[in-house]
Amino acid sequence: MSIIEREAPGVVMTPDNIRSKKLPVLTNVLVAVVSFAVAAALVLGLDIGNWVLVVFLGAVFYLVALYFVASSVEGSRAATNRTMKSLIYAACVLAILPLASVVWTLVSKGVNRLDGDFFGTSMNNIGARDPLGGAYHAIIGTLEQVGIATLMAVPLGVLGAIYLVEYGRGKFAGTVRFFVDVMTGIPSIVAGLFILSFWVLIVSPWFNNGQPRFSGFAASLALAVLMLPTVVRSTEEMLRLVPGPLREGSYALGVPQWKTILKVVLPTALPGIVTGVMLAVARAAGETAPVLLVAGGAAAINFDPFAGNQQSLSLFVYQQAGDASKFAPDRAWTAALTLVVLVLVLTVTAKLLARRNKLSR
Amino acid sequence: MGDYPSRSENATAGDLAATSSRGQGAGYGTSPSSFNEPPLGGGGALPKKARFSIETGFRALSTASGAMVLVIIVAIAVFLISKAAPALSANNANFFTELKWFPNEADPSFGIAALAFGTVLSSIIALIVAVPIALSIALFLSHYAPRRLATPLGFVIDLLAAVPSVVFGLWGRDVFQQPVRDFSLWLNEYFSWIPLFGGDGPFGQSILLGGLVLAIMVLPIVTSLSREVFQQTPGMNEEAALALGATRWEMIRTAVVPYGKPGVIAAVMLGLGRALGETIALALTLSIAFNISFNLIENGGNSIAANIANSFGEANATGRGALIASGLVLFAITLVVNMTARAIIYRRREFRDSAA
Known part of the structure; x- marks a missing residue:
């Protein structure tokens, strides 16, 4: 209707007037230059801020001016489209800045203490004036705690997922699935408090002449609580992707269900399960709060996770960050870099493994 | 279903299990463990299902692992409450309104x-x-x-x-x-x-x-x-x-x-x-x-x-x-x-x- 009304009789259709009008790129650039110039003049002239405010105000002016210029040329709908697109691109740039800063700081400050001493010594007998000292004990602690946590969480998690996929029917399975999801969001500090009140304060006195005792094993328990829901969720997803005919073929050959699960379903889903487990391990390795509450932290090397305080990398970072020594920040950053490298290696391997996985959604 | 002489109640049960569960596509096989004991006649040649078998054990184990999640959530609440209660009863201020x-x-x-x-x-x-x-x-x-x-x-x-x-x-x-x-x-x-x-x-x-x-x-x-x-x-x-x-x-x-x-x-x-x-x-x-x-x-x-x-x-x-x-x-x-x-x-x- 409106198009017919708008069409003037006798107008020849040329390529120029059958296409909708587009804002020329040159005008776009001109608007940008003018708005940034106005912002600079305003900010520096009135002396109300520095170049950050110039950039910010310039961007705002540019978006507003662009909207009006574009709506006079292209119409308001196209102008809205253009403005939203610019906003979305601007948000991306805004988000990348701090994240890039995190990575840059991590690398530039982390290399200061990246030496053999850092990976070969502990903090035992390192005073505030000693520049050396390292994270050997913390690395040992992290590896042991995460390893034991994995040993506990993975069998439990995989069996739980098997229940949800192969056996679970009805309301109870639905409840379990719901609470697995809910448990994913439990704060790590709450898991730490749980193990503190359950293991450290109630169970550990039985083995230690009535005295509560911090230990690396308690940290493993807390990490296992945090890993369990992640492992169940990812394994469940992978088991669901195993094609039904594989199971049915096995049943048809007279193989009982448990054997089918162990020999057919699990091997098929194995790469995906490993991916999920590695992501859970990566998350657990970075947890600080539960370790702080139940492992106690230590300056010396302790290989025994069941007796005595133990350190972990993330806790080492936290403690060094709070240390007053002028050498502590360097140690903290190098430990942080080590931790991030450890976590990222696990994550990247897991993601690459997931890409090679034949079962895909 | 006379066309399939070997088809017993088991098969029907399996089919029902497969089709009645909504939204469960390819990933779902039928589960033989939920079969009833085969009736005499059609499936009589099959071995009787043992009361206690690896199957039952495995099923119980995985069910217990699934239930573990619920146990942990309940245990978190129980143990936190049990350790918080003495401190809360020793508290002289209102726990929910006090700032300090x-x-x-x-x-x-x-x-x-x-x-x-x-x-x-x-x-x-x-x-x-x-x-x-x-x-x-x-x-x-x-x-x-x-x-x-x-x-x-x-x-x-x-x-x-x-x-x-x-x-x-x-x-x-x-x-x-x-x-x-x-x-x-x-x-x-x-x-x-x-x-x-x-x-x-x-x-x-x-x-x-x-x-x-x-x-x-x-x-x-x-x-x-x-x-x-x-x-x-x-x-x-x-x-x-x-x-x-x-x-x-x-x-x-x-x-x-x-x-x-x-x-x-x-x-x-x-x-x-x-x-x-x-x-x-x-x-x-x-x-x-x-x-x-x-x-x-x-x-x-x-x-x-x-x-x-x-x-x-x-x-x-x-x-x-x-x-x-x-x-x-x-x-x-x-x-x-x-x-x-x-x-x-x-x-x-x-x-x-x-x-x-």
């Missing part, structure tokens, strides 16, 4: 009001900053960026979600604090007539810094969850909108956003849960204050989780109980937030399955 935190005195008095306020305020700041940006990035990755850029960028976002919180905390304290202090000074100079930005300093280690660091931490999580939701928009809906002449933004507004709304709400709630429970980043960036103040830029601020990390070292038995009690409150808050988020997702899943 003196549980280690001979005459303990402590309350969660200031801590809970700080927790909620920092999380709200984080969400206000992070959600619009995260949704923009998610839309950029799913609908604007070329695939060659979107795939690696999405990969990087997923990697950032895995960076430990202690690293963000360290960065916030050592690097980000200075720009935030400058920004706070600027806000204070020109906007001190707004109570949020008033005060006489010192500035820097404020709830604003904590909230912004939290925002940066929450960003990758919300982004990657809502990107998945946006990518699931049926192509038909998008193409229909475009075919009717919608611009790209109008297509997103009319087809993508309404479809993804429940998923986005859930993603935001999960981000909120993460922000509420975040410990170390806040313990490193906030300077401790036990008051309720809406001033965002002055030094101060506190949160339940950060207080646990900070006060745990010098806590005695009552102090530990008090910290556990505050953790119980945190557990309850995050449980409610997470259950709401999951309930939203679950409602959507039901809807999708029945519609399909």
